[in-house]
Every structure is written in C-alpha cells, then in structure tokens.
Amino acid sequence: MxxxxxxxxxxxxxxxxxxxxxxxxxxxxxxxxxxxxxxxxxxxxxxxxxxxxxxxxxxxxxxxxxxxxxxxxxxxxxxxxxxxxxxxxxxxxxxxxxxxxxxxxxxxxxxxxxxxxxxxxxxxxxxxxxxxxxxxxxxxxxxxxxxxxxxxxxxxxxxxxxxxxxxxxxxxxxxxxxxxxxxxxxxxxxxxxxxxxxxxxxxxxSNPGPALRMTKRLLREGQHMRLESLLELSATYQALAHKTSEHEEAVAAFLEKRHRA
Structure with missing residues (x-):
C-alpha cells in the first residue's frame, strides 16, 4: 500500500x-x-x-x-x-x-x-x-x-x-x-x-463468508428499496445461500450436535 x-x-x-x-x-x-x-x-x-x-x-x-x-x-x-x-x-x-x-x-x-x-x-x-x-x-x-x-x-x-x-x-x-x-x-x-x-x-x-457478504448487501439495499423489492432480492440470495458448501456444513454440524445431545 x-x-x-x-x-x-x-x-x-x-x-x-x-x-x-x-x-x-x-x-x-x-x-x-x-x-x-x-x-x-x-x-x-x-x-x-x-x-x-x-x-x-x-x-x-x-x-x-x-x-x-x-x-x-x-x-x-x-x-x-x-x-x-x-x-x-x-x-x-x-x-x-x-x-x-x-x-x-x-x-x-x-x-x-x-x-x-x-x-x-x-x-x-x-x-x-x-x-x-x-x-x-x-x-x-x-x-x-x-x-x-x-x-x-x-x-x-x-x-x-x-x-x-x-x-x-x-x-x-x-x-x-x-x-x-x-x-x-x-x-x-x-x-x-x-x-x-x-x-x-x-x-x-466465524460465520460463513458468502452469507456475510449477502447479508451486508441486503442491509445496504434495504435502506432505499421497497419492502416487496427487498423480499424478492432476499429470496434470490437465499436460494444462492442454500446451495453454498458453507451452509451445508453449518447445518450438518448443528444437526449432529443436536443429535448427540
């Protein structure tokens, strides 16, 4: 720099x-x-x-x-x-x-x-x-x-x-x-x-990187978007999030811990 x-x-x-x-x-x-x-x-x-x-x-x-x-x-x-x-x-x-x-x-x-x-x-x-x-x-x-x-x-x-x-x-x-x-x-x-x-x-x-980036983007867009538009964007991002390996690993870890408990 x-x-x-x-x-x-x-x-x-x-x-x-x-x-x-x-x-x-x-x-x-x-x-x-x-x-x-x-x-x-x-x-x-x-x-x-x-x-x-x-x-x-x-x-x-x-x-x-x-x-x-x-x-x-x-x-x-x-x-x-x-x-x-x-x-x-x-x-x-x-x-x-x-x-x-x-x-x-x-x-x-x-x-x-x-x-x-x-x-x-x-x-x-x-x-x-x-x-x-x-x-x-x-x-x-x-x-x-x-x-x-x-x-x-x-x-x-x-x-x-x-x-x-x-x-x-x-x-x-x-x-x-x-x-x-x-x-x-x-x-x-x-x-x-x-x-x-x-x-x-x-x-x-400690949280998944893709979810962090998409969450920040939604917070930013939510400052000036209509609710209906933000909901549509949220649905799109959620579909992407569900398909990330980080989401799959986090859910598996959570369920395994719950199962062990």
Missing amino acids: GSFLLFEKNGPVVTLTMNQPELRNVLTGNSAVEDFVDACSRIACDPTVRAVILTAAGTVFCAGGNLKDMRRYSEEKVDPITISDEYRRGIQRLTLALYNLEVPVIAAVNGGAIGAGCDLACMCDIRIAASSAYFAESFVKVGIVPGDGGAWLLPRVVGQSWAAEMSFTGDPISAQEALDCGLVSRVVPGEELLEVANKLVQRIV
Whole structure:
C-alpha cells in the first residue's frame, strides 16, 4: 500500500490503519484516496476476506480534509468546475469504495473523527469508540458543506434530528453522546479499543463468508428499496445461500450436535 494506509491481513480479517498521525490522518493532499481505493479493490477481489477493521495511528482518528490544501482554491483562483471535478475524482471515490465493500467493516475510532473523518466512520458498518474519541460534522464551521456524502451518510446512522444538529452547529459530541445517539455501538477505554474490535470481528468471521457478504448487501439495499423489492432480492440470495458448501456444513454440524445431545 501507499504511505498513508497500512494493510495487514490476518486470516479472514484485514486491518487498515491510517498512518499519518503527524498530519492528524487527513484524507486530502496526500495518497489517502488512492490508498483506500486500492485497498478496497484488493479486499473485494479476495474471497477469503470476511471482515475489515479500520483504525488509525496516533491520538486522532481522522481530521477530515486538509485545510492548508483547500486554501489553494482561493489563492490560486481555481474555478468552480475544476473544484467539483476534484471532489468527484478525489474524496468521493473513497466514499464509494469503502461504503460499497461487500464485507463487514468495523471502525475502531481511537480519537477525534472530524468532518470527513466523522463521515469516514459512517461509511463503516459498526463503530466502536475509545472513551477519548469525539465526533464533529464540522464542515459549516469553515464555511463549506459535506463534499464526501456526509449529508447522506450521517442521517442514516443517527437519524435526521441528530444529523441536523451536528451539521448545523458543527459542534463536536463526546464518545458518550455518540453512544447515546447511536453513532457508535459501544465505548471502551482507549487501551482496550483494538482488543474489543478484534474480539467482535472474530465473532463475525466465524460465520460463513458468502452469507456475510449477502447479508451486508441486503442491509445496504434495504435502506432505499421497497419492502416487496427487498423480499424478492432476499429470496434470490437465499436460494444462492442454500446451495453454498458453507451452509451445508453449518447445518450438518448443528444437526449432529443436536443429535448427540
């Protein structure tokens, strides 16, 4: 991988670690986008991967966009069309790559998740926070809007009211407040964060890989599909699941244990 993102595979689990703590793990003005896109492509092409943990080095999870890099838009008088194209070819590619991963993704948020860093956590399926972590949908504080899809992502995680409050004020919320609004599913001491994330991921990857991927796909599609359409897709996926060797082995093991009991 590139200099920003470390890629480590241990059995069916991939751990991605943002590794520019000196720059607060910002996502622009560096190789972050390409690294994430490449990592997601690598994971998508590897059927042995069943889950991903995303975390960061240092005391900040991700500070979002690089404000120093953004200044060139005004200093160099970059035209609006060019800026729009840079967002489409840049950070928005990261959003699509990470959000559309077929395997479950756990964000282990070790510190501040600010702006696009907050949205990065929302691109994942499960969020666990260190007690020192905080979250801020802070774009409005610097006079911009979420250019990475945050206005679509955040309400689907915390609901419209919390998303509006976070987006309109730009104020940070603590790990405990994030737990209260459903932004994270648990808060743990910082020194236990990766241990808890790894224990959870092991519970996930103990399940059949094909079923995990299809279940995630159904959860994603269920966010915007009609019930009737989702039921039809579920029936199709179920037919595929019934024909996997993993399903046959799991049923046989279950029945054998019940028979022995």
